[in-house]
Amino acid sequence: MKKQLATLAEKSTRAVPPSADAPSNGIISTTTDLLSSRVTAPFAVPALPPETVAEMYRQTLLIRRVEEFLLQAAEQGKIGGAMHSAIGHEANAVGAAAALQPDDYLTCTYRGHHHGLARGMDVGRAIAEVLGRADGFAGGKGGSMHFVAPQHGMMGSNGIVGAQVPHAAGLALASQLRDEGRVAITFFGDGALFQGVMHETFNIASKWKLPLIFYCENNRYSEMTPTWRTSSVGEFYLFARAYGMESAQIDGNDAEVVHAAVSLAAQRARAGDGPTFIEGITYRLAGHMAGDLETYRSAAEIEQQRSHDPLLVLRNRLLERGASEDAVAAIDAGVEKAVAAAVAFAEASPWPDATQAYTDVYRT
Ligand SMILES: Cc1ncc(C[n+]2csc(CCOP(=O)(O)OP(=O)(O)O)c2C)c(N)n1
């Protein structure tokens, strides 16, 4: 028995390439091979109007440039605290925002700049918040991990893994009780799925048919640990089925697919059919946080994923649908200009007044 346990422990901590020795429960397959394959949506994905695709491309590029600036600023010591970039995750935010109403609610993780920007947060004020300046959405007191803008339905990022999920259930319940017709969407990582509160929320949301969308941004790593080393289940969207919920696994790097999935889920929620679980397969192209040495994955793996970069997907889609190279270049130039102006605004913004240190601070 002791020997068996020792063998098991050795086996479960052994670093092996996913395809060679990924855990499988023998009933369902694992998603580990998704590192190389692409997911096909289990529903029809209508082609969006060219102007919508162009706008999604513009937003994606804008988020990318903002994140690149912020990563550089963090490396230069200009940002206090941890900063997590969403480079590579943008399509999940952009596709979802395009499918929802401006007053729908959203909660997300510490990796949330893409969600706030996709919901229309002013870029200069958003950057100012991360830099800790007075013009930020939370007066510079929230920073990167507490991105918040209720006027855009952005009800908050959260540094506690999984904590934003029951918050969204509360928002959905409020909407249901007040008959507001507003949907709540909550974004979380694959790592959050193993928190108990997630399953408590899945259960009650399904039972009460809350107008809620659970959206897992499955980048296949929880900090530095690949999920195939920790999860007994490979297909995360199947968790939801145990709670009687509709669920789907989709390509989270394709904004048009995300748009279709979130539109269907929002339709169900508004019709009183309850929550939907979406698993968007994605990949973070930068480190877990600024300063991550990334010793846990190979350069070849990252390079392979670059071929399915959400920015590239949208750019190619635009060109395939007849946009000219000049039209795309004009979008690019507009974004560069807008981001430069936003950065200048944020850097010129004053530090918060020291006398304000104890305002907006709660204690129990
Ligand atoms: C309750 C809790 N436990 C642990 C942590 C430390 N932690 C911060 S990020 C993270 C990984 C979460 O991974 P995932 O949910 O996949 O999100 P990702 O960072 O990949 O977007 C962990 C464990 C935390 N912030 N909160």
Ligand SMILES: [Mg+2]
């Ligand atoms: Mg993850």
